[in-house]
Amino acid sequence: MGWSNNPKDFIKQIENDLCDYQKKIVADALQGVIEASPVDSGAFKGNHRVSINSIDTGFNENIQDKTGSETLAKGLNILAQLVPFSVVYIQNNAPYGKVLEYGGYPDPVKNGSWVKGKGFVIKSVKGFSKQAPLGIYGVTFTLIKEKYK
Template sequence: MTKVDRRIRKGARFSKQVQAFVKATEAKANEVVRKTALGVLANVVTASPVDTGRFRGNWQVGIGDRPAGAVDAEDKDGSAVVSREGAKLEGVAVGETVFITNNLPYARRLEFGWSQQAPKGMVRTTLANVKDILEEAAK
């Protein structure tokens, strides 16, 4: 085997190592995006005021497009909605836009202090903690 052949082999191995690194990095980045979105969803749902559970049950996730309409669901503890909507995040990747929305007519009022249970809202308080959610997702 000549020096040139050895260099070509080393170059091919290096190229494979770089490709493996890129693939692993992409997978980790996508996992962080998914975990961050799931953390934001869980926080928003948990911070939501609850009476009948209709408001909590109406949080929706959309990838690329904002969900329309309301959901006919009640979820007092929030676990069903986090499970249902969290499943939509399974394939989310870096660069995709994730929408987390509640389309009930009174959602805006609740966000801006209409409820004693969530006087500072749900989305605003979650966004104030998004750095912590992201750091946890990146672990």
């Protein structure tokens, strides 16, 4: 009795299926962190970075994406290059990212943040961003973990 198909072809199919599944998970995670991100200038949302097999340490305050659509498209474009058995990183290197994730804004707020046309606006409560009171990455990855048990 012999093989009707070459076992190497089967292995290649499994690798491709694994890679497709990884892309699906990463795309969901990227969309999750983008949607969970607070928006002021759009710099935090615009600086979510996807990289493969190496960490991207960049941050550019001038990259601003209030809707997140450009950030998602850019990340999915990078993700299209994924090959089996790669490590994918999603990160944001904004200097204020840790405070958005874990809290640490002044409590109580003294003046708030100056917003042109509105004056001082209080954007945090009890040390956490009003727009992301539970953080961004931790919440997203808990949801991803539950979805892909």
